[in-house]
Amino acid sequence: MADHRHERDTNARRKPRAVVIAGPLAFLATASAVTLGVLTSEPASSDLPSAAAAPASAAGSPDTPSASESADLAPDADRRSRSVSRSASRSELSSLLSKSETMQAEESTRKAIKNADTRLWTTTTLNLWTEPGDEAREVGEIEPGEKVLVTGRELYGRDEIVLDGRSRWVTAGYLSTEEPATLGGACTNGTSVPSGVSPNIVAVHAAVCANFPEITTYGTFRSDGEHSQGLAVDIMVSGDRGWEVAEFVRENYEALGVSYLIYSQNIWSVERSGEGFRGMEDRGSTTANHYDHVHVTTY
Structure with a gap:
């Protein structure tokens, strides 16, 4: 009898190992029973071991988690809850910061306008x-x-x-800080441009004449290049006054339909407007180098 009790004690010490192995076996048996039930729509076979039948019965309600499953799910749910809470907090903080920045910007604008x-x-x-x-x-x-x-x-x-x-x-x-010359006003010095020139040349003459009435000579039609097409005009002026005319035309190039202009061996064009006036090569004479007139070519 003593030997028999000794053998049961030994089995008792090994029980934890048996439990570890029995878990997967019970799961497999449960999964098999559920699968067979779904496929055959028949009750589980009575030949199945009773030990496996109990887990299968417990698993028969898939919507109801077991106690161990609930325990496993609880930490995940808690983590998700904390994550959502943190996200909401960040969103609220971002919203508050955005509102604060907006209010500060509006306040700064009000002060700037007031001052x-x-x-x-x-x-x-x-x-x-x-x-x-x-x-x-x-x-x-x-x-x-x-x-x-x-x-x-x-x-x-x-x-x-x-x-x-x-x-x-x-x-x-x-x-x-200085009032710019306006395009308005009438040409009162008696000058004009011939009919047949482009409307933009008419506009250039009218604007320059109204703002620089002392200039009385304008060259338009000529046999060469853009002059022959009625797209160019030479405004006869020199020195600093010539630069004033050139700058006036440049500043109003959009309204006047100007493509490019040349004065004092410098050229300005719409295509390269960001470069300002650019130097040109020497053409050999005062007139060829445009020291005595502002040349304007329009579209």
Whole structure:
């Protein structure tokens, strides 16, 4: 009898190992029973061991997790809950920061408008934007020769102005302390250009004549090049006054339909406008080098 008890104690010590192995076996038996039940739509065979039948019966309600499964799922659910909570917190924080930044920007704009006390002239037609960044909306334009209130703020290549009490942004570099010559006004010195020249040449003559009435000689038709097509005009002027005329035409090239102009051995063109006036090679004479006139070619 002593030997028999000793043998049972030995089996008892090995029981944990048997439990580890029995788990997968029971699962396999359960899975087999469920699979057979689905395929044959018949009750599980009575030949199956009773030990396997119990797990199969427990697994018969797939929507109801076992106690161990519930314990396993609980940490995952808790982690998901904490993750969602953290995401919500980050989203709320981001929203609060965005609102704060917006409020600060609006407050800064109000201060800039309130403190604006400088007025500058627009030198060309400028688009009006709601803000300086990429998300800005174009809301209109302002004509050249307008005196506008400026805040002194510049960002992303745009200057802030005040228009009807609102902040608006325009392309930087086109506001001046000096009133630009306007295109309006009548030519009163009796000069004219012949019929047959392009409408743009008519516009160039009218604008220059109105703003520089002392200039009385304009050369249009000639047998060569663009002059023969009625697309060019030579405005006979020299010295610093010539540069004033050249700059006036350049600043208003869009309204006048100008393609390029030459003065004092320098050329400016729409295609390379970013380079400003560029030097030219010596052509040998005062006239050929355009020291005594401003040459204007239009479209």
